[in-house]
Amino acid sequence: MFFPISQSHISPIYLVVVGFCIGVMGGFFGVGGSFIAGPALRAVGLDWNFAVGTDLAHIVGKSVVAAKRHRALGNVDLRLGFIMALGTMGGAEVGAQLIQMLKRAGNVNFVVSIVSIVIYVSISSFMIWEAWRTLHLRKKRRPRSKVPGTAAKQDESSFSHRTRAIQRLRLWPMISLPTSGVTISLWVIVLVSFIGGLFSGFLGGGAGYIRMPMMVYVLGIPTHLAVGTDLFEIIISASYGTFSHAIKGNVDILIALVMHTGAAIGAQIGAVSTQYFAGPKIRLAFVPLPLIGAAIVIYTLLTGHKL
Amino acid sequence: MKAETSTTFRAFAIELAVYAVLVTGYFFLVLHFLSGWLQELHLHHVKLYALVAIVLIIGQAVLLESITTWLFRLLRGRSE
Numbered sequence: 530m531f532f533p534i535s536q537s538h539i540s541p542i543y544l545v546v547v548g549f550c551i552g553v554m555g556g557f558f559g560v561g562g563s564f565i566a567g568p569a570l571r572a573v574g575l576d577w578n579f580a581v582g583t584d585l586a587h588i589v590g591k592s593v594v595a596a597k598r599h600r601a602l603g604n605v606d607l608r609l610g611f612i613m614a615l616g617t618m619g620g621a622e623v624g625a626q627l628i629q630m631l632k633r634a635g636n637v638n639f640v641v642s643i644v645s646i647v648i649y650v651s652i653s654s655f656m657i658w659e660a661w662r663t664l665h666l667r668k669k670r671r672p673r674s675k676v677p678g679t680a681a682k683q684d685e686s687s688f689s690h691r692t693r694a695i696q697r698l699r700l701w702p703m704i705s706l707p708t709s710g711v712t713i714s715l716w717v718i719v720l721v722s723f724i725g726g727l728f729s730g731f732l733g734g735g736a737g738y739i740r741m742p743m744m745v746y747v748l749g750i751p752t753h754l755a756v757g758t759d760l761f762e763i764i765i766s767a768s769y770g771t772f773s774h775a776i777k778g779n780v781d782i783l784i785a786l787v788m789h790t791g792a793a794i795g796a797q798i799g800a801v802s803t804q805y806f807a808g809p810k811i812r813l814a815f816v817p818l819p820l821i822g823a824a825i826v827i828y829t830l831l832t833g834h835k836l
Numbered sequence: 837m838k839a840e841t842s843t844t845f846r847a848f849a850i851e852l853a854v855y856a857v858l859v860t861g862y863f864f865l866v867l868h869f870l871s872g873w874l875q876e877l878h879l880h881h882v883k884l885y886a887l888v889a890i891v892l893i894i895g896q897a898v899l900l901e902s903i904t905t906w907l908f909r910l911l912r913g914r915s916e
């Protein structure tokens with residue numbers, strides 16, 4: 530099928546299947562799935578700048594579906610989501626400007642590929658380490674290794690002592706988040722969301738692959754709430770990112786609409802599935818995903834093929 | 837338990853099949869009627885294009901979410 534906006538020929542079945550797979554992952558992990566969607570769009574000949582912008586548009590739609598389902602399951606902290614959206618939009622704009630600078634310099638593909646690899650491998654390495662330590666701690670002192678959260682969805686993390694230290698920082702104003710059971714400085718939330726937004730604008734997607742772990746490890750949000758709240762926040766920030774990229778000519782909305790038809794059903798399946806898994810297991814299952822993205826980007830760099 | 841799982845999978849398979857038919861029809865309608873107009877907007881009215889893009893993707897999300905929820909309730913209701 531010919532998509533006139535990006536001047537590309539892509540099979541709609543391929544787009545629907547990719548959208549479905551990313552939808553399941555997005556609903557389950559609270560991520561945009563850009564580490565798969567970006568390379569998947571590149572694999573069929575779309576340039577990075579179009580892949581980044583189009584993926585963002587598709588993420589808006591998928592997040593609406595998944596967040597609606599998570600809200601029904603009580604997994605969304607609206608106050609946190611709105612605060613984070615502000616920081617994310619600031620970061621996303623800076624990231625989008627960086628992409629524009631690289632486009633003008635003519636080396637956008639190479640730089641974004643290298644940054645992607647470093648980020649994906651770092652996230653996976655950290656989460657493997659954290660999962661191993663959490664499992665080790667669970668055996669030794671389970672009752673004391675809990676991240677502060679709601680009674681129903683308390684979580685465990687070997688990083689919880691650092692999380693508590695961050696929550697004790699008295700940088701005015703302090704924000705109370707009753708849904709998540711956390712009180713924390715506004716500036717910490719803004720910093721976390723700004724970093725997430727920066728990667729969102731630069732690498733594409735909602736940057737849930739970096740923000741969801743940061744919400745758990747830095748802010749101390751229980752994993753289930755981090756997943757749902759991240760999706761809600763992604764709706765706002767990815768909409769802004771889509772608008773910003775569309776103005777710069779980086780969005781083929783027809784491709785995004787086709788991808789989203791698969792993602793809509795996948796996202797619901799993923800969201801409902803979170804109810805059957807504990808927080809550490811969701812985080813452990815998350816580990817291979819960025820590595821898959823990194824492997825695809827490395828293959829593209831080494832072979833020169835758009836995969 | 838086994839019968840319940842089997843019923844759930846059957847309902848899900850039917851949901852997927854109905855959804856696939858609906859989506860295929862929707863594809864051709866949307867791509868046929870919107871592609872020319874959207875390309876024109878993309879080339880000459882980029883800010884309007886950006887706004888329309890967001891409205892379209894959110895509108896589609898709400899529509900498809902409603903369809904899948906409705907299908908799920910309908911099929912689950914019949915299977916119980």
